[in-house]
Amino acid sequence: MSSDMITRENFEIFAADFLDGKLSPEDTILFLAFLHENPDLKDLLSDMEEFSLSPEPEVFPAKNTLHKDFTLKTKVTADNFDEFAVASSEHILTRRQEENLELYLSQHPEKQQDLDLFRKVHLSPDLSVRFPSRKALYHGRKRNLLYYRNAFAAAASILLLAGLYILLEKPFSGTHSSAGTAVLEIPSAEKPSEETRSVDRSPNPEKQEYPATVTRTGITREKIPASVTTGTDQHSEEVALKEIRPLPLQPVPYTYPSLGMLATQTVTSDNLQQKPREEYRSLPELASMEIRKRIKPASANDNTPITLLDIAEAGINSLSRLTGAKIRLDKKYDPQGNLIAVDFESPLFALSAPVKKNN
Amino acid sequence: MTTDEYNLCVDQYADSLYRFVLKNIRDTERAKDIVQDTFEKLWTKAETVDYNKAKSYLFTTAYHTMIDILRKDSRQEFMDEMPNTMDTHDTHYSDLNEILHEAINRLPEVQKAVILLRDYEGYSYEEIAGITGLSEAQVKVYIFRGRVFLKNYIGSLENVI
Numbered sequence: 025m026s027s028d029m030i031t032r033e034n035f036e037i038f039a040a041d042f043l044d045g046k047l048s049p050e051d052t053i054l055f056l057a058f059l060h061e062n063p064d065l066k067d068l069l070s071d072m073e074e075f076s077l078s079p080e081p082e083v084f085p086a087k088n089t090l091h092k093d094f095t096l097k098t099k100v101t102a103d104n105f106d107e108f109a110v111a112s113s114e115h116i117l118t119r120r121q122e123e124n125l126e127l128y129l130s131q132h133p134e135k136q137q138d139l140d141l142f143r144k145v146h147l148s149p150d151l152s153v154r155f156p157s158r159k160a161l162y163h164g165r166k167r168n169l170l171y172y173r174n175a176f177a178a179a180a181s182i183l184l185l186a187g188l189y190i191l192l193e194k195p196f197s198g199t200h201s202s203a204g205t206a207v208l209e210i211p212s213a214e215k216p217s218e219e220t221r222s223v224d225r226s227p228n229p230e231k232q233e234y235p236a237t238v239t240r241t242g243i244t245r246e247k248i249p250a251s252v253t254t255g256t257d258q259h260s261e262e263v264a265l266k267e268i269r270p271l272p273l274q275p276v277p278y279t280y281p282s283l284g285m286l287a288t289q290t291v292t293s294d295n296l297q298q299k300p301r302e303e304y305r306s307l308p309e310l311a312s313m314e315i316r317k318r319i320k321p322a323s324a325n326d327n328t329p330i331t332l333l334d335i336a337e338a339g340i341n342s343l344s345r346l347t348g349a350k351i352r353l354d355k356k357y358d359p360q361g362n363l364i365a366v367d368f369e370s371p372l373f374a375l376s377a378p379v380k381k382n383n
Numbered sequence: 384m385t386t387d388e389y390n391l392c393v394d395q396y397a398d399s400l401y402r403f404v405l406k407n408i409r410d411t412e413r414a415k416d417i418v419q420d421t422f423e424k425l426w427t428k429a430e431t432v433d434y435n436k437a438k439s440y441l442f443t444t445a446y447h448t449m450i451d452i453l454r455k456d457s458r459q460e461f462m463d464e465m466p467n468t469m470d471t472h473d474t475h476y477s478d479l480n481e482i483l484h485e486a487i488n489r490l491p492e493v494q495k496a497v498i499l500l501r502d503y504e505g506y507s508y509e510e511i512a513g514i515t516g517l518s519e520a521q522v523k524v525y526i527f528r529g530r531v532f533l534k535n536y537i538g539s540l541e542n543v544i
Contacts, residue, residue: 106531107527110526110527110530110531114501114526138534138538141534141537141538142530142534144479144534145483145486145530145533145534145537146502147480147483147484147487147498147499147503148480148502148503149399149402149406149502149503150402151398153398153401153402153405154398154401155397155398155400155401155415155418156415157415157419158393158394158397158398160419161393161418161419161422162390162393163386163389163390163426164386164389164390
């Protein structure tokens, strides 16, 4: 750098370094020569030197209060009482510190209230507040078709019962002919419907000769002898609906169902012995047989247990017939005859669920 | 951590984590979201997070998520700027716990969080420092300041009553 480089325009740069003592000796000589040639700038620079700041001797008066030492001292004072009190409420004081605190409190009983307040300011959670969506947090829990198997089976059972109710209702409602008569199909004269009961109609002489029956719907029907009817089917009788009105509620003498048709006959031990017991079934037996026929027609005569899947299959098949929808539930078996999977098929979706083996 | 251990964490910590977040953020939907996100993060890191450290992981993750949200929330920023002084007490309280829960809502977010971790979960200063990323000395300072504020708050209420 030469003195030619220092001009009145750039001398401030050199001046700043000169005042800070950062100019090299060579540059300092050059800068002083420049100032000698420009006495006005020399005077300016000398004025600036008088404004240089120097640190004042004053100190922060409360410096001691800024010091923090959380390793509590053993001696309790008015200055550190709060720290002791908080630490006491947090149960982190040593035995000696606790003793000193008690000593201090005995000397300053007015501080006991402060300590009590510190011990009160501890929060306890409201345990009634619970996370409302906990189920959404779980992972890895089975949620396949088998998980809802019981729900499906229950729904299918309901559908099945509804279907059975509809199907079983038909024989009792009868098939109405154009002549105002109804045909009740019963297996034989000796095997009356389980849904009927004999009614003693003796007070009415006109109808006394025909045994009357009361259906579940409360409609009174009277059987007409075969000579009066024109029917030719051995297994059916034509019944005229002479009265279609509800019967008054009166005590009805109950007759054992299997002897219903014998109510007007003399019951002897011979009569009973002539009838094989298998031909007469109680209402629960008949219902069980009808249910088995519909649920497991392939094994209607054996005693294999009906499973939930059987009920579900029958229910879905009944629903398919009732609604016309193409839905079905099929079971897959391995060569040994063990159930291995359940397939559900519908127009909307299809599922195939393996069946867990119960060993 | 196995799947069963993860689900055990849900059983053990979902409610307490929810209470902690809800108390801090005072917004049911946001608290639910934070807990949900926290457990999803735990699930994604299930292979690397040990079951014994799962609780700390959950609270650490939830705390930082919550603090980020609070700092973005202008309403909460306004609360942070409120001076740590007494307000007028014109509310009627039925018990001390109710007063304390009212008072703690007036604390700055960090003080509130460390006191809740201390009181609700019983964490040590060191554990709170690990969760919040503060030094242990800072945790002590914040808890001390918070306690003093709460003490003065209920003390002034008792005087008023």
